[in-house]
Amino acid sequence: MELFFHYLSQSYLLTGIIYTLLITALGLGGGLVMGVVLAGMQLSRFPVLALITRAYAIIFRGTPLILQMIFCYNALPMIGVKLTAVEAAGLALALNEAPFIAEIIRGNIIAVDRGQVIAGQALGMTPDVVMLRVVAPQAIRSMVPALGNEAVSALKNSSLASVVSVQELTLRSTQLASANFDFFSIFFASGLMYLALTGAIAAIQIVVEVLLDLDLPTPEARLARLLPWRRRTVEIVYAKAPRLAAPDLPALAAPPLSAPAPARAGFSIDREKRLATLADRPLAVEISALRKSYDGKTVLESIDLVVRVGEVVALLGPSGSGKSTLLRCINHLETWDSGAIKVTGRELGFDAQNRPLSPRAIANERAAIGVGMVFQNFNLFGHLTAKENIAGPLRWVHGFSRSDADLRARELLDRVGLANRAEALPRHMSGGQQQRVAIARALAPNPTILLLDEPTSALDPELVSEVLEVIGRLAVEDGLTMIISTHQISFAKDVADRAVFLDAGSIVEEGPADVVLSRPRNARTAQFLQILTDEAVARA
Amino acid sequence: MKSVQIRHAVLGKAWLGICVAVQIAAAAVGVSMILSPAPAAAKTPEACAALQAKYPSLKGKTLVNAVNPHTPGYEALDPNDPSKYVGFDIDLGEAIGDCLGFKVTYKPVTFAALLTTLEAGQADIVISDIYATKQRAKAADFITYLKVYDGVLVAKGNPKKIDGINLSMCGATAAENTGFVEVPLVQALEEKCKAAGKPAPGIQLYDNNANCIQAILSGRADTYVNDVNTVDGAVKAYPDKLEKATAVTLPYSVGIAVPRNKTEFRDAVFAALAEIQKSGLQAELMKKWNLPVDQMEAPKLVLAD
Numbered sequence: 001m002e003l004f005f006h007y008l009s010q011s012y013l014l015t016g017i018i019y020t021l022l023i024t025a026l027g028l029g030g031g032l033v034m035g036v037v038l039a040g041m042q043l044s045r046f047p048v049l050a051l052i053t054r055a056y057a058i059i060f061r062g063t064p065l066i067l068q069m070i071f072c073y074n075a076l077p078m079i080g081v082k083l084t085a086v087e088a089a090g091l092a093l094a095l096n097e098a099p100f101i102a103e104i105i106r107g108n109i110i111a112v113d114r115g116q117v118i119a120g121q122a123l124g125m126t127p128d129v130v131m132l133r134v135v136a137p138q139a140i141r142s143m144v145p146a147l148g149n150e151a152v153s154a155l156k157n158s159s160l161a162s163v164v165s166v167q168e169l170t171l172r173s174t175q176l177a178s179a180n181f182d183f184f185s186i187f188f189a190s191g192l193m194y195l196a197l198t199g200a201i202a203a204i205q206i207v208v209e210v211l212l213d214l215d216l217p218t219p220e221a222r223l224a225r226l227l228p229w230r231r232r233t234v235e236i237v238y239a240k241a242p243r244l245a246a247p248d249l250p251a252l253a254a255p256p257l258s259a260p261a262p263a264r265a266g267f268s269i270d271r272e273k274r275l276a277t278l279a280d281r282p283l284a285v286e287i288s289a290l291r292k293s294y295d296g297k298t299v300l301e302s303i304d305l306v307v308r309v310g311e312v313v314a315l316l317g318p319s320g321s322g323k324s325t326l327l328r329c330i331n332h333l334e335t336w337d338s339g340a341i342k343v344t345g346r347e348l349g350f351d352a353q354n355r356p357l358s359p360r361a362i363a364n365e366r367a368a369i370g371v372g373m374v375f376q377n378f379n380l381f382g383h384l385t386a387k388e389n390i391a392g393p394l395r396w397v398h399g400f401s402r403s404d405a406d407l408r409a410r411e412l413l414d415r416v417g418l419a420n421r422a423e424a425l426p427r428h429m430s431g432g433q434q435q436r437v438a439i440a441r442a443l444a445p446n447p448t449i450l451l452l453d454e455p456t457s458a459l460d461p462e463l464v465s466e467v468l469e470v471i472g473r474l475a476v477e478d479g480l481t482m483i484i485s486t487h488q489i490s491f492a493k494d495v496a497d498r499a500v501f502l503d504a505g506s507i508v509e510e511g512p513a514d515v516v517l518s519r520p521r522n523a524r525t526a527q528f529l530q531i532l533t534d535e536a537v538a539r540a
Numbered sequence: 541m542k543s544v545q546i547r548h549a550v551l552g553k554a555w556l557g558i559c560v561a562v563q564i565a566a567a568a569v570g571v572s573m574i575l576s577p578a579p580a581a582a583k584t585p586e587a588c589a590a591l592q593a594k595y596p597s598l599k600g601k602t603l604v605n606a607v608n609p610h611t612p613g614y615e616a617l618d619p620n621d622p623s624k625y626v627g628f629d630i631d632l633g634e635a636i637g638d639c640l641g642f643k644v645t646y647k648p649v650t651f652a653a654l655l656t657t658l659e660a661g662q663a664d665i666v667i668s669d670i671y672a673t674k675q676r677a678k679a680a681d682f683i684t685y686l687k688v689y690d691g692v693l694v695a696k697g698n699p700k701k702i703d704g705i706n707l708s709m710c711g712a713t714a715a716e717n718t719g720f721v722e723v724p725l726v727q728a729l730e731e732k733c734k735a736a737g738k739p740a741p742g743i744q745l746y747d748n749n750a751n752c753i754q755a756i757l758s759g760r761a762d763t764y765v766n767d768v769n770t771v772d773g774a775v776k777a778y779p780d781k782l783e784k785a786t787a788v789t790l791p792y793s794v795g796i797a798v799p800r801n802k803t804e805f806r807d808a809v810f811a812a813l814a815e816i817q818k819s820g821l822q823a824e825l826m827k828k829w830n831l832p833v834d835q836m837e838a839p840k841l842v843l844a845d
Contacts, residue, residue: 012622074656075660085647174748179609179619180617181750181753
């Protein structure tokens, strides 16, 4: 026992720890850099890069680290690369860690909700900004545990550097044991040293996780999580909070929607007069002979559609009729086979020679022209508060200052009735609230056109009306140009100037909303409207 | 008593920054990596001055000696000051360095990696109780300096009655290091044992001396055949648990390995070793490390055919 403590404090072994940490740091640091590059290559648009990455992973994940160490140390000199033992061991560990870290990075990037990426694109973010502001912050949070594992494994693997004569802890322990035959005390001491090192990594991991935990926004809450005996008090605070907040939630205050939304007084407008003014307005969207197919299956066929500034168009049709695809084509989130789409007179996504632009250039054009989009599944950025969901894109895409962006965000949250939820995370809000934030986010840069893709379809029935209310006001009060795909017939009748009915990728009927929706001429339209009406009656 | 420092040659210029950081950290835990220079050898033969004049390119250099420092008596850490390697081989290398005017640093590797390290250019010389065989001469040139006497290490009381590398080993398990010359000798017993109607001997391969000794202590192996002085050292460390069954002679010599393509360096080491023996320095060092002086052997080259 006395010997054990002697070795624990022996500077010879303690110095070995420094080499152990040095090799680990080189391996992890190098592995992280290479891992980022490899993950980027594998996720890139170019198949050759992905292939190279695969081959690299097969070789370096498929061979033992000890061989890689010996290779870097003894074989590289034969081609003129003579590394020192520490360099060779660090290089080998980095080469070995890289494919593992690359897979951790890639897996966590893929796991970030695809809808948020599309929402970022729709807001005019370039691919770099989407990666930096939307994907990376969420991926990094979720990869911390796996990276912690990897760090522990790298630390233990650094002991293999002993085979290439690096004076690290394991090598020093074995040499010492050979000299004085005092195996057990020495190995227990070095084992305890390794435990202390891996324990330190585990502690760092916990601290990092707590610092990145979005549910612990204040320093007090983070401290409480790190000190388990204080956790109880926090739980009580958590338990109380929702109960106090509940009566204030507008979602619960809104009357349940059991029948088709009743006509609201605010929306009653002089249709004839409105149609007359719209007829003189310039064109906001001009779609001609649009055609698109997926794997040989036609999704859109000879679509011609004109939307004037200030006009509200309801896009109706059964699921799979091409409504969403059409909306996505308008802001070039989707490509198409033939035909043209002009938004405020410009062809979005093509240069003067009609060649498709890079994703980056398309993003900039989207931001410049101003096409906002609201999605069925809200697609709010999960790591940002309601306010940041709105203010963030204003800063990153439109160059707003922080204070200007915050001011605008608060103003819009106030408009959608969520001023009191500014600091809430999306996952702490109801679907209706999330969709209202999403609408505010789309409106923030003052778009010329707003595309709404089934904005109420993912909502519980009692939450539909609060969202429709907001959209209705946009049409009436702001005179915003909107194209809405929806199944809310009575809402469409109230708010839309024109209804367009899509079936199997083609427009089968279009005309003034109240006419098409009340007295459809096309048999498919009539059948579809009948089904929706029956369902509404059944629900009532 | 001559002590030798370990100068860590592992950190190159490229790592200057890291190196500085390591130094600082090392100092913080109470260790200075660079120790005071080694004191000059007890006496450097007179003729060495002439050799330094003949081989001026070595003067002032620092050469790397690859060792498997798990063999107390030949090369191991100094238990009292683990920042140093000590042993007969270490002293001999320092004496050669002093004679030719170069300094020596050490690179600890497994036994099997001694010659590959030399071949890869990661070391300049190997003085680590390695037997100069024709087979190994394919990887390096050898200059011999000791005759080989092997001892047969067994558990106290020699329960398997092993008395050499012979039929007494049939059915027993021998611990050896990867790359040891004893390995093929034990393997060759397989046919003889079978012919005698006995089970073949088993072999466990380890990568250092200490692991082989542990294999006997833990009962995993029955015997370990290696240099007699090493075996004696093990018995001295565990007098209640181990004993030397017998000593055997092997038709080999212990040699200094140098790279195959560097004949001038080989000639210089050869000449220096001859002077060290002539002056009586080698005998003096052997006495210091309790090696029987009659084990000394005049230098001769062992080269590949």
